[in-house]
Amino acid sequence: MTRLDDATLPQGDVRLLGTDVAQRLLRSTELARVAYVAKDGTPRVFPMLFHWTGSEVVLSTFGGLKVNALRARPDIAITIDAATTPPSVLLIRGKAELTDVKGIVEEYAAAQRRYAGEEQGAANVAAVDRPGTTMVRIAVRPTWVGVLDFITRFPGGTTPDEFARRGQ
Numbered sequence: 001m002t003r004l005d006d007a008t009l010p011q012g013d014v015r016l017l018g019t020d021v022a023q024r025l026l027r028s029t030e031l032a033r034v035a036y037v038a039k040d041g042t043p044r045v046f047p048m049l050f051h052w053t054g055s056e057v058v059l060s061t062f063g064g065l066k067v068n069a070l071r072a073r074p075d076i077a078i079t080i081d082a083a084t085t086p087p088s089v090l091l092i093r094g095k096a097e098l099t100d101v102k103g104i105v106e107e108y109a110a111a112q113r114r115y116a117g118e119e120q121g122a123a124n125v126a127a128v129d130r131p132g133t134t135m136v137r138i139a140v141r142p143t144w145v146g147v148l149d150f151i152t153r154f155p156g157g158t159t160p161d162e163f164a165r166r167g168q
Contacts, residue, residue: 011091011146011153021149025080025090026052029115034059035077036096038069049115050080051107057092059138060108062128067136070096076140086150093144099137104129107137 009016016022032050037043046066051058057078061067070076074095081089104125113121147153 012144014142014145016145016147017142019147021088021147021153022090022145025082025088026057027114028080028082030080030082032057032059033079033081034066035079036066036070037073037075038065039072044069049108049111050078051111051114053107056139056141057094058105058107058111059140060105060111061136061138063134063136067098067138070098070138074098078140087148089146089148091144091146091148092140092142094140094142097139097141099139101135101137103133103135105135105137108135 009019017026031047033045034048035043035045044066048059048061051060074097076094076096078092078094079089080092081087109121109125112124115121116124148155
């Protein structure tokens, strides 16, 4: 994807993935906060390691309640943010595509290496890579993207001046 810094793109435009803020967060070791609706109809947010393939955010898990909930209701929202001053925030919405995988999901291993470094990442993968291991690959192709940098892009699409006047 071509990198761009265009404050004129509206929130929701998937081309925002090409901004410096989005690219920095997609390469970061910040956790993705994944929001979905549980089987009982209540919202959930779960922090997860992620891997960006260039077209999909890939989350990997060993199963559990979130997998069943996502199979029933695949709509998902993801936030990747850095608690810096000013903060940087990437917001993504899409549908989760779940694939059962025998063994270790490739992007899980890549995420482990990015988050923990080559040696520790390999050790983390080796610790769970046993005969009979199965994982679920959760791929999200963004259909809506938002970026907040609190310099040029603010919540609600306000301008820097409008944002500064809030609370006065």
